[in-house]
Amino acid sequence: MGLVKLTIDGNEVQVPKGTMVLEAAEQIGIHIPRLCYDPDLSNVGACRLCIVEIEGMRNLPASCVTEVREGMVVRTDTPAVMEARKTVLELLLANHPVDCLTCEKLGECTLSQYCYEYGIIKSPFIGEKHTYELETDNPYIVRDMNKCILCGRCIRACAEITGKNIIDFSYRGFNTRVAPFGDTPLGESECIYCGNCVAFCPVGALSEKQMLHLGRRWNLKKVKTTCTFCATGCTFD
Ligand code: FES
Structure with missing residues (x-):
């Protein structure tokens, strides 16, 4: 799989082709706010909270459904982005x-x-x-x-x-x-x-x-347990 090089908030990052901008940012420690995105689920771009600025684009695309491109320049925290997210x-x-x-x-x-x-x-x-x-x-x-x-x-x-x-x-x-x-x-x-x-x-x-x-989450203690709902016996934290 080919690699794609792009810049996010002034930092260069190289990621596999097909990576979404939000995921590329994550790899260099930049957290882009998200509500509908989850790494274990497909991406749908529903909430629009993950919008970013991309050089050459007039709108603010949702970074969870925007694929990286070679040479892309992304800004995640401009005033326009912050205002739109708000x-x-x-x-x-x-x-x-x-x-x-x-x-x-x-x-x-x-x-x-x-x-x-x-x-x-x-x-x-x-x-x-x-x-x-x-x-x-x-x-x-x-x-x-x-x-x-x-x-x-x-x-x-x-x-x-x-x-x-x-x-x-x-x-x-x-x-x-x-x-x-x-x-x-x-x-x-x-x-x-x-x-x-x-x-x-x-x-x-x-x-x-x-x-x-039962109490606030921070008052509860999490323990390892085995679900007995079906015959599989999955173990959870
Ligand atoms: Fe909801 Fe990207 S996280 S549109």
């Missing part, structure tokens, strides 16, 4: 509950982490907000679709990690939501409750039921 976060926050103090994901929410880093206290955009009921109709997973940012990581985790296709985007526009086929409750779907969707959710939209109100 707007992306503010738009997400415009339709997201700010009940962070009682949210199960406090301390592990990627959205709140980036809002902190970009100095966003509240969204300047005012509009209609979702008012979905909390979904607790199954024994293992609690879904709060008011907190969903439509990054699609749960959908890809279900399809690409678990090998199922239980959930997908339903409806359109403002009403778009993640749901099992036909918008049936999760408890009536063929979900096997593997928990991958919960593990890949970057916000508090999905939680493990048995973890609710």
Whole structure:
């Protein structure tokens, strides 16, 4: 496989052809904010938080779906990039509950982490907000679709990690939501409750039921355990 040389924030980096700009930056220790990207999932470029400036391009491309090219010159932290990322976060926050103090994901929410880093206290955009009921109709997973940012990581985790296709985007526009086929409750779907969707959710939209109100993540001790759900006996940390 051929190598491609490019410059990111003044640093030269050489990576295999086909590498995405975000991944090339990672190799030299430059973290580009991301919400829909995960190295274990396919790239979809949904959230636009990973935008960067590339010399010769008039728009700000999403670095997780932009392949490196020979001689490319990338800037990840120009005023235009920072301002645009801030707007992306503010738009997400415009339709997201700010009940962070009682949210199960406090301390592990990627959205709140980036809002902190970009100095966003509240969204300047005012509009209609979702008012979905909390979904607790199954024994293992609690879904709060008011907190969903439509990054699609749960959908890809279900399809690409678990090998199922239980959930997908339903409806359109403002009403778009993640749901099992036909918008049936999760408890009536063929979900096997593997928990991958919960593990890949970057916000508090999905939680493990048995973890609710057990305590803050930093109060809990992680231990190695063997899942007995199926006959495989996978071991987890
Ligand atoms: Fe690149 Fe979401 S992380 S678009």
